[in-house]
Amino acid sequence: MTTTAVRSPDTTSSRIAPGPRGHLLWGVLLEARRDVLGLLLGTARQYGDVARYRVGPMTSHLISHPDGVRRVLQDHVENYTKDHISYRLVSRVAGNGLLTSQGSFWLRQRRLAQPAFHRQRISAMAEGMTRATAAMLERWAAPAARGEPVTMVEEMMRLTLTIVGEALFGASVGDKVAVVGGAFNVLSEQTTTRFRTLRLLPPVLPTRYDREFRAASRALRSTVMDLITERRQGDGDRGDLLSMLMLARDEETGEAMTDEQLRDEVLTMLVAGHETTATTMSWVWALLEQHPHVEAKLHAELDAVLGGRLPTAGDVPQLGYTRMVVEEAMRLYPPAYVYSRAVKEDDVIGGFRIPGGTMVDVSPYVTHRHPDFWERPDEFLPERFSPEAAAQRPRYAYFPFSGGPRQCIGNGFAMMEAQLILATVAQRYRPRCVPGHVLAPEPLITLRPKGGLPMNLESRTA
Numbered sequence: 001m002t003t004t005a006v007r008s009p010d011t012t013s014s015r016i017a018p019g020p021r022g023h024l025l026w027g028v029l030l031e032a033r034r035d036v037l038g039l040l041l042g043t044a045r046q047y048g049d050v051a052r053y054r055v056g057p058m059t060s061h062l063i064s065h066p067d068g069v070r071r072v073l074q075d076h077v078e079n080y081t082k083d084h085i086s087y088r089l090v091s092r093v094a095g096n097g098l099l100t101s102q103g104s105f106w107l108r109q110r111r112l113a114q115p116a117f118h119r120q121r122i123s124a125m126a127e128g129m130t131r132a133t134a135a136m137l138e139r140w141a142a143p144a145a146r147g148e149p150v151t152m153v154e155e156m157m158r159l160t161l162t163i164v165g166e167a168l169f170g171a172s173v174g175d176k177v178a179v180v181g182g183a184f185n186v187l188s189e190q191t192t193t194r195f196r197t198l199r200l201l202p203p204v205l206p207t208r209y210d211r212e213f214r215a216a217s218r219a220l221r222s223t224v225m226d227l228i229t230e231r232r233q234g235d236g237d238r239g240d241l242l243s244m245l246m247l248a249r250d251e252e253t254g255e256a257m258t259d260e261q262l263r264d265e266v267l268t269m270l271v272a273g274h275e276t277t278a279t280t281m282s283w284v285w286a287l288l289e290q291h292p293h294v295e296a297k298l299h300a301e302l303d304a305v306l307g308g309r310l311p312t313a314g315d316v317p318q319l320g321y322t323r324m325v326v327e328e329a330m331r332l333y334p335p336a337y338v339y340s341r342a343v344k345e346d347d348v349i350g351g352f353r354i355p356g357g358t359m360v361d362v363s364p365y366v367t368h369r370h371p372d373f374w375e376r377p378d379e380f381l382p383e384r385f386s387p388e389a390a391a392q393r394p395r396y397a398y399f400p401f402s403g404g405p406r407q408c409i410g411n412g413f414a415m416m417e418a419q420l421i422l423a424t425v426a427q428r429y430r431p432r433c434v435p436g437h438v439l440a441p442e443p444l445i446t447l448r449p450k451g452g453l454p455m456n457l458e459s460r461t462a
Contacts, residue, residue: 003403017061017352019043019052027054033196036350036443037365040338044366050350056198058085059341060359061352064370066396068349069362072341073396074404077381080341082406087340089195090445092203092217093187094422095260097268098233098409104437108250112257113265116244122413126201126313132162133424134310140429149434152453156421157181157279163417164273168266169227170240177224182222184271186216195393224266228259242266246260269410276335277414279446280451283333283430284326286439287380294382295430298325299460302427311423324351326418330400332380334364337448339402364400365447370456373397429453 020043022028031039032055040062043051049065063072072080082102090102098109115121136159143150161181190213194200203210232243245265249256257265288295301321305311311319338361346357354360370379373393374384383389390398401408408414425431433439434454442450 009267010169014354015086017050017052017350018047019062020047022054026056029056029196029198037337037441037447040361040363040366042371044363048350050352050354054161054350058359059355061349062361062363062366063349064363064366065350066367066370066373066394069367069396069399069403070394071347072360072362073339073402073406075398077404079344079347079408081344083342084340084359085200086195086453087199087312089191092213093184093191093220094271094434095221095264097266099268099272101202101264106317109257109261110405110409112248112250113245113362115248116241117413119412121244122416123242125413126311126316126416126420128166129163129420130310130312132159132166133421137425137428140457144429144459147456149456150453151433152455153278153282153448154452156281159421160274160278160281160417161270164270166240167230167273167413168241168269170243172435176227177221179219180270181313183216184275185222186212187220188275188445212363220267220270221263222261223268225259228262228266232259237406272408273410273413275446277417277421279331279335279448280326280330280414280418282449284329284418284422285455286433286449286453287329287332288325288426288428289432290439291380294325294380295426297321298426300421302423306423306427308427311420314415315423316416316419319423321382322419322422323415324385327385327398328380328382328414329398331368331374331384331398332378333441333447334358334368335401336400336402336442337365337447338363351361366400367396368398368400409420421436426460428460430458430460432458 002305020028020031023030028039028043043053043062044064047391049063049064049068051064053060053062063069082100087100094100096105098106098113103108136155140150140155150346158181164179190203190209203213228242230452236389244264244273245257245262298321301319305315316323341360341362343354343356343358343360347354347356368374371377374397396403401411403412432455434456437451437454440450442448
């Protein structure tokens with residue numbers, strides 16, 4: 001691979017980045033539809049750390065070097081906005097929450113929401129995380145005894161939706177989990193398809209496809225609004241995220257969030273807070289089966305630290321290898337595999353001109369495999385994330401939660417949740433893929449294992 005050192009900006013540069021020519025009309029759109037991961041990785045390896053391509057009418061640049069990623073996400077973040085079609089499509093699902101909003105409105109909402117994600121608040125939610133996981137294990141007892149597989153992606157989605165629902169609303173959302181999960185699956189699959197086919201018009205046509213989108217969106221939004229309305233009838237801080245958001249006040253104006261703002265922030269947290277962790281945990285189970293020496297080392301840590309009991313927030317700092325397993329899974333299969341931005345004004349990255357009015361893509365999936373920063377990048381090696389090894393890498397060689405001021409506000413919640421789920425389940429079961437299942441990534445809104453990942457539940461205690 002050609003590696004281009006990323007220097008400080010030189011706004012006089014007129015060099016145009018190399019890249020695949022693609023089709024005269026569609027650019028690389030057809031290749032992206034067939035294999036977007038192969039397109040991104042192949043483009044970086046063939047053309048270097050700054051590559052240029054067209055996706056339909058849009059010209060974009062793939063930035064792969066950590067220095068260039070830092071320029072986009074942190075150092076010159078005001079020039080790289082979310083005024084990108086991908087976020088406009090996502091806003092149809094999650095509204096104008098922290099994921100999609102911009103400017104002063106985003107900053108206000110971020111400041112209002114930040115206290116809800118204080119470390120002490122998150123630690124207080126650990127018991128609910130392990131309780132929900134233990135309940136799932138009890139439900140697994142019957143299929144495990146019969147030798148029947150479970151669909152791991154579906155199981156992890158259900159679990160993480162239950163966890164984030166309890167974190168948001170303070171109690172199990174019960175039958176609402178199925179409603180929210182089903183609606184989100186429709187919206188996730190359609191949003192991905194609409195972007196890849198440049199089907200960008202709003203879903204307002206009387207077609208079955210558009211009707212399904214509208215019905216799923218109504219179900220999701222009405223469920224959330226019902227919960228907010230119910231909460232408005234109560235008082236005070238119940239210790240959950242919704243209480244914190246409802247009680248938050250703008251320091252300058254004293255204003256609280258409106259019901260619409262609350263709805264969009266809750267939608268964002270439901271969508272982002274369950275899909276990403278569920279996807280990560282699905283990959284963890286598949287990778288552990290493929291690497292028995294890693295699984296054995298994980299089990300040894302869990303046995304030594306926990307001795308068969310449920311983990312608590314206080315155990316999390318002692319579960320260092322457990323965390324490394326999760327981090328390495330997110331390196332190989334980051335749930336958010338590409339972040340796209342619109343370029344406001346001309347810039348220079350890696351000596352190449354990035355014109356205003358074009359787009360940039362930064363891809364964790366690609367940068368997490370950059371051979372200059374990851375030895376044997378395609379192998380599953382959790383030891384890469386020992387404190388000593390991690391300290392040797394640039395900050396943006398690894399960015400599964402994005403970075404800079406727009407870094408995911410729930411990254412601490414997600415990491416603790418993943419460690420606790422892994423520690424709870426792995427003490428009891430060794431999930432094993434059903435014979436004949438082919439493990440492959442499926443890039444939707446997140447990077448899921450294709451086919452739902454059917455797995456048999458092998459007991460560790462049998």
